[in-house]
Amino acid sequence: MLKYVxxxxxxxxxxxxxxxxITFALSRVLPGSPVEMMLGHRPTQEQIxxxxxxxxxxxxxxxxxxxxxxDVARGDFGKSLRTGQPVLDDVIERMTATFELTTIAVxxxxxxxxxxxxxxxxxxNSFIDHSARGFxxxxxxxxxxxxxxxxxxxxxxxxxxxxxxxxxNSEVLLDFEFPRVTGLYLIDTLIAGQYTAFAxxxxxxxxxxxxxxxxxxxxxxxxxxxxxxxxxxxxxxxTAMAYGLPNRQIYFQYALKATLIPMLTVIGLTYGFMLGxxxxxxxxxxxxxxxGYVVGAITKNDFPAxxxxxxxLSTMYLTVNLVIDILYFVVDPRLRAS
Amino acid sequence: xxxxxxxxxxxxxxxxxxLFSLSPVAQAKQNTVTYAMYGDIKDWDPSIxxxxxxxxxxxxxxxxxxxNPPGSEKQFTPALATSWSVSKDGLSWTFKxxxxxxxxxxxxxxxAAAKASIDRTMAMKKGAWYIWASVDNITAKDDxxxxxxxxxxxxxDLIASSQYGAYMMSPKALEKGTDWFNKGNAAGTxxxxxxxWVKGQQIVLEKNEDFYxxxxxxxxxxxxxxxxxxxxxxxxxxxxxxxxxxxxxxxDLVDTLDKIDGISAYAIPxxxxxxxxxNTQKAPTNNKKFRQALTYIWDYNTVVNDILAGYADxxxxxxxxxMWGHDASIKxxxxxxxxxxxxxxxxxxxxxxRKITISYIGTSETYKNAAILFQENARQVxxxxxxxxxxxxxxxxxxxxxxxxxxxxxxxxxxxxxTPNDWMIGLFRTEKKALFNxxxxxxxxxxxxxxxxxxxxxxxxxAAIRKYAEAQEIxxxxxxxxxxxxxxxxxxxxxxxxxxxxxxxxxxxxFYKISxx
Numbered sequence: 001m002l003k004y005v006x007x008x009x010x011x012x013x014x015x016x017x018x019x020x021x022i023t024f025a026l027s028r029v030l031p032g033s034p035v036e037m038m039l040g041h042r043p044t045q046e047q048i049x050x051x052x053x054x055x056x057x058x059x060x061x062x063x064x065x066x067x068x069x070x071d072v073a074r075g076d077f078g079k080s081l082r083t084g085q086p087v088l089d090d091v092i093e094r095m096t097a098t099f100e101l102t103t104i105a106v107x108x109x110x111x112x113x114x115x116x117x118x119x120x121x122x123x124x125n126s127f128i129d130h131s132a133r134g135f136x137x138x139x140x141x142x143x144x145x146x147x148x149x150x151x152x153x154x155x156x157x158x159x160x161x162x163x164x165x166x167x168x169n170s171e172v173l174l175d176f177e178f179p180r181v182t183g184l185y186l187i188d189t190l191i192a193g194q195y196t197a198f199a200x201x202x203x204x205x206x207x208x209x210x211x212x213x214x215x216x217x218x219x220x221x222x223x224x225x226x227x228x229x230x231x232x233x234x235x236x237x238x239t240a241m242a243y244g245l246p247n248r249q250i251y252f253q254y255a256l257k258a259t260l261i262p263m264l265t266v267i268g269l270t271y272g273f274m275l276g277x278x279x280x281x282x283x284x285x286x287x288x289x290x291x292g293y294v295v296g297a298i299t300k301n302d303f304p305a306x307x308x309x310x311x312x313l314s315t316m317y318l319t320v321n322l323v324i325d326i327l328y329f330v331v332d333p334r335l336r337a338s
Numbered sequence: 339x340x341x342x343x344x345x346x347x348x349x350x351x352x353x354x355x356x357l358f359s360l361s362p363v364a365q366a367k368q369n370t371v372t373y374a375m376y377g378d379i380k381d382w383d384p385s386i387x388x389x390x391x392x393x394x395x396x397x398x399x400x401x402x403x404x405x406n407p408p409g410s411e412k413q414f415t416p417a418l419a420t421s422w423s424v425s426k427d428g429l430s431w432t433f434k435x436x437x438x439x440x441x442x443x444x445x446x447x448x449x450a451a452a453k454a455s456i457d458r459t460m461a462m463k464k465g466a467w468y469i470w471a472s473v474d475n476i477t478a479k480d481d482x483x484x485x486x487x488x489x490x491x492x493x494x495d496l497i498a499s500s501q502y503g504a505y506m507m508s509p510k511a512l513e514k515g516t517d518w519f520n521k522g523n524a525a526g527t528x529x530x531x532x533x534x535w536v537k538g539q540q541i542v543l544e545k546n547e548d549f550y551x552x553x554x555x556x557x558x559x560x561x562x563x564x565x566x567x568x569x570x571x572x573x574x575x576x577x578x579x580x581x582x583x584x585x586x587x588x589x590d591l592v593d594t595l596d597k598i599d600g601i602s603a604y605a606i607p608x609x610x611x612x613x614x615x616x617n618t619q620k621a622p623t624n625n626k627k628f629r630q631a632l633t634y635i636w637d638y639n640t641v642v643n644d645i646l647a648g649y650a651d652x653x654x655x656x657x658x659x660x661m662w663g664h665d666a667s668i669k670x671x672x673x674x675x676x677x678x679x680x681x682x683x684x685x686x687x688x689x690x691x692r693k694i695t696i697s698y699i700g701t702s703e704t705y706k707n708a709a710i711l712f713q714e715n716a717r718q719v720x721x722x723x724x725x726x727x728x729x730x731x732x733x734x735x736x737x738x739x740x741x742x743x744x745x746x747x748x749x750x751x752x753x754x755x756x757t758p759n760d761w762m763i764g765l766f767r768t769e770k771k772a773l774f775n776x777x778x779x780x781x782x783x784x785x786x787x788x789x790x791x792x793x794x795x796x797x798x799x800x801a802a803i804r805k806y807a808e809a810q811e812i813x814x815x816x817x818x819x820x821x822x823x824x825x826x827x828x829x830x831x832x833x834x835x836x837x838x839x840x841x842x843x844x845x846x847x848x849f850y851k852i853s854x855x
Contacts, residue, residue, distance in 0.1 A: 286567060286568065
């Protein structure tokens with residue numbers, strides 16, 4: 001097992017180097033130097049030349065790459081050309097916001113999607129099955145930003161029940177300060193004992209999480225349903241039923257376990273996808289996360305930020321996949337035996 | 339497993355119930371005003387900032403003078419300078435400074451601090467520093483007397499009222515430098531102090547108790563500058579009452595917004611204008627009659643009324659009609675395909691060479707639609723137009739170089755400080771290496787008249803205006819550009835906000851001057 005993990009980690013580093021080189025090349029080859037973007041609307045020729053020299057943009061691309069790799073080895077990912085802050089700081093700060101959003105969304109997708117899938121499988125072609133499938137497919141078919149905006153218009157605009165955007169109410173952010181320990185507002189506010197702030201953070205999470213959940217529920221539900229149906233047709237299930245074991249036990253203890261391998265794969269992919277793909281949700285809800293940050297970076301050719309975020313997201317995605325693969329071992333005794 | 343799911347459901351349900359009961363409803367507190375900004379502040383250093391930072395800068399810092407809206411009795415309102423004068427030769431300006439003013443960090447404001455602020459901005463050579471480029475030296479004669487000497491005569495009073503690069507900063511802050519500023523710190527003399535910066539979410543200003551202007555209970559104690567990047571979200575906030583002002587107001591929504599109860603949306607004059615610069619050195623537009631023909635092919639009224647939804651006036655020359663120094667005798671250019679045809683024939687450009695390229699920022703719907711309209715009208719008079727949209731960085735690079743430059747280039751311009759020479763110099767003065775003079779216009783006669791006007795601007799404004807009028811006529815005659823729109827700014831706010839003055843010199847709301855009914 002250890003050998004397997006070591007092998008995977010080495011592969012990860014190789015992949016990351018490749019990602020680094022490709023992204024670097026692309027960011028330098030694409031036209032439109034970032035200098036014009038970062039100097040404001042009226043730079044003088046002098047300012048442009050100075051900025052280009054500062055960023056080593058006047059040197060050949062290969063040389064620029066060497067400079068960059070040397071900096072990265074020292075832990076310096078450069079300064080974002082748009083925010084002027086170190087990229088590492090920006091990424092870590094923004095990452096925790098995205099992490100909070102997507103982790104809760106994935107949890108809910110799992111907690112809702114799996115039972116829904118099981119029920120759909122067990123009561124195949126019943127009314128519950130059809131409506132569950134219909135609802136979740138509609139969720140996946142509707143564009144994410146449309147789901148978000150409709151939720152906003154309904155729950156904020158018409159009903160006034162939930163907040164429109166952001167992570168916390170402005171005045172609560174101001175009057176109930178709390179130290180950022182993990183960067184996850186739900187946890188940090190509880191640690192600091194600020195319950196009003198906790199309630200505000202939770203309320204602000206509802207709509208963005210709901211949007212992400214609706215958009216990805218179908219995948220989990222469908223996979224669960226299909227693999228459950230397959231599992232329920234297996235001989236060992238028929239045997240268990242013949243023994244007269246309670247239905248609940250058959251479904252959730254025996255059948256569901258058989259679906260865990262494909263389930264894990266889907267959850268891993270969904271999580272990885274959400275980490276980078278929450279861009280639209282972050283934009284609609286002004287969630288100060290990594291998605292919005294990286295889109296801004298790409299459109300303005302803020303290449304230190306683009307590089308930093310790409311490296312970070314690639315690492316996260318590869319790590320999630322590695323964890324899923326390790327979980328396979330944990331979950332499937334057949335793999336453990338070999 | 340079953341128990342686990344039951345517990346999970348119970349927790350989720352309880353959370354939802356708790357949320358609904360505990361979530362604080364946004365109160366419209368009497369003393370807090372909220373402005374929805376389309377982006378976060380990047381440069382906190384007033385010597386460098388050159389963008390939407392002005393929303394914060396204009397409330398936290400003060401320059402020596404504030405420029406009053408056009409049409410005011412006096413041209414300036416004293417800020418940190420209470421009176422000023424210029425020497426006969428126009429090379430020396432003396433400012434009498436306001437006494438008893440402190441910076442937010444407790445440092446006293448005096449001539450030494452003013453000198454330090456301007457010297458530093460000049461030395462850093464970033465942002466809008468170039469407005470001070472002609473300054474020779476600055477002396478703090480005594481605590482309340484500041485003398486600014488220039489190499490050539492300059493309108494230092496106008497320069498000192500600039501919305502960028504002219505703010506007075508605490509000398510202690512200057513010592514700490516840009517990194518200190520960029521942590522969200524500020525030390526000005528303005529009516530508001532910076533209270534909080536939550537990156538990517540909001541900036542909160544709170545009242546400076548010691549501000550010399552004094553406070554009444556009608557003033558706002560707190561200003562929340564909220565980062566809301568999406569236009570649709572901004573509008574929802576305005577409708578819901580969570581924002582009192584929004585910054586992104588699409589022209590086609592102004593009328594709809596204004597009809598909503600509680601919201602006022604309307605146009606205000608600005609100093610922004612749009613033009614398509616015509617390349618005077620590239621065939622066939624290097625031919626004057628051909629250029630003049632192009633100005634007759636543009637459909638001015640359709641562009642202004644339909645494409646810009648009526649939120650612009652047809653341009654009359656290079657300087658917008660709202661700016662002092664605009665030559666009122668200049669007639670707007672005309673849409674007349676017959677005249678265009680005649681001029682094309684007279685120009686002598688052979689039929690197979692009547693091809694031009696037009697470059698513009700691809701993501702702009704207005705540029706695109708205007709260019710397509712132009713292309714169609716040009717086709718009717720036998721001129722073939724090739725559209726070259728692109729990202730600003732790319733097209734700007736191409737336009738600067740004559741080899742790759744297009745025949746027509748989109749541009750939108752506004753001044754750094756309140757002067758008409760900003761357009762005339764920035765866009766059309768001869769440049770060895772083109773920066774913004776993308777018409778590649780090089781006319782020594784024009785340069786001479788312009789320079790004479792600038793030299794008079796500080797000391798004899800009426801004479802300067804006469805020179806500027808001459809310069810504007812030269813540009814019109816030479817058909818250096820299609821001056822098609824003086825843009826109107828749009829405001830969308832809650833109706834109960836009072837005291838808002840529109841001033842094209844500052845892209846900021848002065849929160850100290852407004853109150854809620």
